[in-house]
Structures are given as structure tokens and as C-alpha cells.
Amino acid sequence: xxxxxxxxxxxxxxxxxxxxxxxxxxxxxxxxxxxxxxxxxxxxxxxxxxxxxxxxxxxxxxxxxxxxxxxxxxxxxxxxxxxxxxxxxxxxxxxxxxxxxxxxxxxxxxxxxxxxxxxxxxxxxxxxxxxxxxxxxxxxxxxxxxxxxxxxxxxxxxx
Amino acid sequence: xxxxxxxxxxxxxxxxxxxxxxxxxxxxxxxxxxxxxxxxxxxxxxxxxxxxxxxxxxxxxxxxxxxxxxxxxxxxxxxxxxxxxxxxxxxxxxxxxxxxxxxxxxxxxxxxxxxxxxxxxxxxxxxxxxxxxxxxxxxxxxxxxxxxxxxxxxxxxxxxxxxxxxxxxxxxxxxxxxxxxxxxxxxxxxxxxxxxxxxxxxxxxxxxxxxxxxxxxxxxxxxxxxxxxxxxxxxxxxxxxxxxxxxxxxxxxxxxxxxxxxxxxxxxxxxxxxxxxxxxxxxxxxxxxxxxxxxxxxxxxxxxxxxxxxxxxxxxxxxxxxxxxxxxxxxxxxxxxxxxxxxxxxxxxxxxxxxxxxxxxxxxxxxxxxxxxxxxxxxxxxxxxxxxxxxxxxx
Numbered sequence: 001x002x003x004x005x006x007x008x009x010x011x012x013x014x015x016x017x018x019x020x021x022x023x024x025x026x027x028x029x030x031x032x033x034x035x036x037x038x039x040x041x042x043x044x045x046x047x048x049x050x051x052x053x054x055x056x057x058x059x060x061x062x063x064x065x066x067x068x069x070x071x072x073x074x075x076x077x078x079x080x081x082x083x084x085x086x087x088x089x090x091x092x093x094x095x096x097x098x099x100x101x102x103x104x105x106x107x108x109x110x111x112x113x114x115x116x117x118x119x120x121x122x123x124x125x126x127x128x129x130x131x132x133x134x135x136x137x138x139x140x141x142x143x144x145x146x147x148x149x150x151x152x153x154x155x156x157x158x159x
Numbered sequence: 160x161x162x163x164x165x166x167x168x169x170x171x172x173x174x175x176x177x178x179x180x181x182x183x184x185x186x187x188x189x190x191x192x193x194x195x196x197x198x199x200x201x202x203x204x205x206x207x208x209x210x211x212x213x214x215x216x217x218x219x220x221x222x223x224x225x226x227x228x229x230x231x232x233x234x235x236x237x238x239x240x241x242x243x244x245x246x247x248x249x250x251x252x253x254x255x256x257x258x259x260x261x262x263x264x265x266x267x268x269x270x271x272x273x274x275x276x277x278x279x280x281x282x283x284x285x286x287x288x289x290x291x292x293x294x295x296x297x298x299x300x301x302x303x304x305x306x307x308x309x310x311x312x313x314x315x316x317x318x319x320x321x322x323x324x325x326x327x328x329x330x331x332x333x334x335x336x337x338x339x340x341x342x343x344x345x346x347x348x349x350x351x352x353x354x355x356x357x358x359x360x361x362x363x364x365x366x367x368x369x370x371x372x373x374x375x376x377x378x379x380x381x382x383x384x385x386x387x388x389x390x391x392x393x394x395x396x397x398x399x400x401x402x403x404x405x406x407x408x409x410x411x412x413x414x415x416x417x418x419x420x421x422x423x424x425x426x427x428x429x430x431x432x433x434x435x436x437x438x439x440x441x442x443x444x445x446x447x448x449x450x451x452x453x454x455x456x457x458x459x460x461x462x463x464x465x466x467x468x469x470x471x472x473x474x475x476x477x478x479x480x481x482x483x484x485x486x487x488x489x490x491x492x493x494x495x496x497x498x499x500x501x502x503x504x505x506x507x508x509x510x511x512x513x514x515x516x517x518x519x520x521x522x523x524x525x526x527x528x529x530x531x532x533x534x535x536x537x538x539x540x541x542x543x544x545x546x547x548x549x550x551x552x553x554x
Binding site for chain 2: 018
């Protein structure tokens with residue numbers, strides 16, 4: 001099961017026939033396992049990692065540190081939910097340390113993101129402070145090096 | 160340079176004239192001129208050396224580690240090698256007297272041969288095998304005696320087959336399992352039989368175990384010198400090239416009894432002096448912290464192995480399931496070609512490079528060696544092309 005997940009995490013487009021061969025199992029078994037993994041939400045989605053910048057989109061990514069006043073009974077969860085429901089919000093983590101929530105936001109422009117933070121995030125009740133950091137250049141994302149220069153330098157045939 | 164005389168060849172040493180250049184070269188030249196060639200002909204990992212190993216070497220250079228080391232290799236590295244063999248196989252090698260760090264297994268093999276062979280001594284070499292076994296034997300003044308392994312036996316060698324080629328001049332048995340080019344391994348039972356044979360005829364066994372860590376399918380590699388009474392008569396060769404993706408670093412080692420190690424060290428100190436310190440630092444890091452990276456690479460080879468084995472089986476090429484190294488050795492006689500023609504025509508028609516089995520000894524004829532040390536995508540594409548070729552070009 002773990003091996004199947006690792007293979008998919010690396011490349012979710014591998015045909016079931018290849019997966020079955022690589023894992024030494026039947027295609028039927030692999031299909032069945034995939035269904036189970038999807039149903040139990042262990043597999044959440046089959047995404048594609050896209051370099052939008054290269055495609056020509058000038059999106060802006062910001063990391064926002066948010067301080068909260070926790071609420072009785074629900075702690076941080078209710079405010080976190082209010083925040084993660086926004087489409088603009090890509091990622092939300094509860095953190096230890098000098099702030100509580102780490103939120104990653106994508107927007108069309110600097111103004112767009114700043115506006116979102118000012119009007120939507122900082123006005124939520126319980127949010128006591130926000131600090132925005134704009135991302136300048138991605139080097140590595142989800143384990144993938146963005147501009148990987150390493151190539152196959154081997155001779156074509158060797159003993 | 161233009162040669163003005165035509166008799167230079169007669170001035171070369173007879174040993175050099177006696178050996179043929181590697182049969183792989185020809186394919187390299189054709190393949191290198193093609194644009195979209197997929198190569199299954201490469202005998203080295205497609206991974207780059209894990210970063211932590213590379214980084215440790217860079218750090219060493221920054222701190223000025225640029226000198227010679229002890230002839231036998233850095234003491235810490237030898238200690239680490241001894242520890243690895245003690246833990247993994249239960250061997251009792253003494254880092255001070257039994258270990259020599261060499262410039263790859265290639266150097267280790269060369270000086271092992273030169274250390275133990277007298278002119279005319281015969282060396283039993285199971286075939287198919289790595290291309291340099293015979294050449295190294297000849298260059299050291301010995302006589303290579305090929306012992307063909309049988310496909311029916313999945314290219315494992317038996318004492319009975321060795322016995323047929325035994326003479327009163329036989330001194331050494333040279334084995335290499337997991338095997339390049341067949342991907343065959345020897346089980347403990349197989350090797351115990353070989354150990355009995357070696358003991359009975361008092362042979363020195365040179366065991367090239369460079370692919371030992373690349374053993375799959377629930378099988379465990381069996382270290383020849385860890386078998387009862389074998390440590391003293393075995394020259395065990397290993398290195399970092401395959402398991403840690405470090406081919407270009409040229410770093411390996413030999414493990415043998417103190418007398419043989421001292422003899423090999425004597426040759427090594429006059430011809431090589433020591434293995435490069437940069438590579439020794441990297442090797443130390445590989446042994447201390449590299450196992451997790453190695454295991455990850457091995458797991459990936461294993462998946463590719465199953466994929467390529469599945470592919471060849473489905474297209475109807477007879478082949479046994481390889482359990483080691485990163486090669487598969489399908490039988491192509493059903494296509495009507497010999498292995499050389501198959502490799503050449505396939506390269507021209509479908510731009511897939513592989514190596515004819517005959518390059519690894521006469522009994523490799525009828526097979527081709529395919530390396531699966533290449534990406535899944537390329538393996539899949541190569542399988543499609545090979546299947547096309549077989550459909551359209553069957554003789």
C-alpha cells in the first residue's frame with residue numbers, strides 16, 4: 001500500500017498496468033486498492049504541479065502569519081475554518097511559536113492579495129495581528145526542484 | 160598524430176596484443192550519433208550520487224583535504240568497511256591488515272590477479288561475465304578458462320560445470336554475482352557447493368560483489384567470504400559505484416587475508432599510491448549515512464525490474480526473472496537474429512541501444528543485455544519500440 005502511494009505521489013498519471021507490474025500485483029488488485037484509498041481520503045486528489053510563471057501567469061504568492069485569540073470549546077478550529085473556506089487561501093497550518101496560523105494565499109497582483117488580507121482576513125473576529133511576506137522566487141516545491149539542471153551525463157553504452 | 164612507420168604494433172607488449180578491444184565500443188559509436196536514442200546499454204546507475212555524499216566531498220575540499228592518504232586508504236574508511244562487513248555478514252576483517260581501498264573494483268581486480276597469478280596459472284571464469292575478467296587475467300600472465308553457465312539453470316554455475324574445466328594448473332576461481340550481464344544471483348546453497356569445490360581443490364576465490372546490495376525479490380545477498388572457512392581463501396571485491404551511484408568517483412576496496420592484502424598493497428603503492436582522498440571522504444559519508452538513499456534507489460530499481468520483466472514476458476521473449484544487479488538478459492533467438500545483428504538492427508530501426516550478449520562471452524550468444532538503470536518512462540517507451548521491432552522485423 002505504502003509503495004503504491006509513493007509511486008502515485010511521484011507521478012499520478014502512471015497507468016494501472018504499469019503500477020501492477022511494478023508492484024508485482026494484478027491490475028484488479030491495484031484498482032481495488034486505489035478505490036479504497038480514495039474512499040478513505042488517504043488519496044485526497046490527483047494534482048499536477050504546474051510552473052505557472054513559466055506558462056506566463058504572473059500570480060502573487062504571499063505567506064501570512066496570523067495571531068489569534070483562541071475561542072472557548074473550539075480553540076483555533078472555528079477561525080481556521082472561516083479562513084480556509086476562501087478560494088484564495090491555498091494552504092493553512094496551525095503552528096507553534098510566535099504566531100498561530102500560517103496561511104498561503106495566491107492572488108493576481110500585490111494589490112489583490114493586500115486587499116484580501118486587509119478586508120477579509122484581518123477583520124475576522126479573533127484575528128489579532130497579521131504579517132504578510134511576499135514570495136519572490138520558488139526554488140523547490142513539494143519535493144520538486146523547479147529549475148533542475150541535473151541531466152543524464154552518462155555514455156550511451158558502457159560495460 | 161600521423162604515424163610514419165607501420166610496425167608499431169609489433170613493438171607493443173604481447174599481453175596487450177593478445178586481448179581484443181571491448182565489443183561494446185562499436186554500438187557506442189553508432190548510438191552516440193543518434194538524436195532520440197533510448198539507451199538500455201548503460202552499465203551504471205541513472206541516479207546522481209546522493210547530495211549528502213557530494214556535499215561531504217565539497218566540504219572536505221573546502222577544508223583542504225587534498226593530500227595523499229595512507230596507501231591502504233584512510234584508517235577511518237577501513238574501520239567503517241570492517242564494521243559494515245561485521246554487522247551485515249558476520250565477517251571478521253581487521254581494518255589494519257585485511258583491507259585495501261582501491262580506485263574502483265577495476266583496480267582491485269587487476270592487482271588481485273597480479274598478486275596471486277604466476278605465468279600459465281589458469282583462472283576459472285563462469286560466463287557470461289563482465290568484460291574485463293578475461294583481459295585482466297591475460298594481462299597478469301594468467302590463462303582465462305571460460306566455464307559456460309546454462310540458461311536452464313538461470314546462469315548459475317555448478318561445481319560439476321567447474322570440474323569439467325579444472326586442470327592441475329587451475330589456481331583461481333573468479334565469480335561475479337549478482338551477475339553483469341545476466342542479473343543472476345547465487346543462493347546460499349549454490350555458493351556452499353562452490354565453497355566445497357574451492358576447498359577441495361585449494362583454489363583462491365576472487366568474488367566480485369559490486370552488485371551485492373542490488374539484490375531483489377525477497378532474496379538476500381550472500382557474501383562469499385562469510386561462508387564457513389571461506390574468509391581466508393577469498394579475495395572479496397566491492398565498491399561504491401553501483402549501490403551509491405558513484406561510478407565516476409572510482410572508489411572500491413578489497414578484503415583478503417593479510418598476506419594477499421600486503422602483496423596487493425605493494426603493487427598499489429607503486430602504481431596508484433592511494434585512491435583519491437576526495438572519493439575516500441565521499442565513501443566514508445556513504446557508509447556512515449548513505450544507507451537510506453541506497454535503499455530508496457534499490458527500491459526504485461526493483462520496480463523497474465518488475466516492469467521490464469513483465470514487458471519482455473508479455474511480448475513473448477523468453478527470459479528468466481533477474482534477481483540482482485540492474486540487468487535483464489532476454490533470449491532473442493526466436494526472432495531469427497543472432498545477438499549482434501539484433502542489437503544493430505534494433506538500434507537502426509527503433510533507436511534503442513542495448514548490448515549483444517556475445518560481448519560477455521560465447522555462451523551469451525542468443526541473448527541481449529538490457530540495463531534498467533533508466534527512468535520508468537524510458538523503459539516503457541523502449542519496450543514499445545522493441546515490441547514494434549520484433550513484429551516488423553522478425554527474420
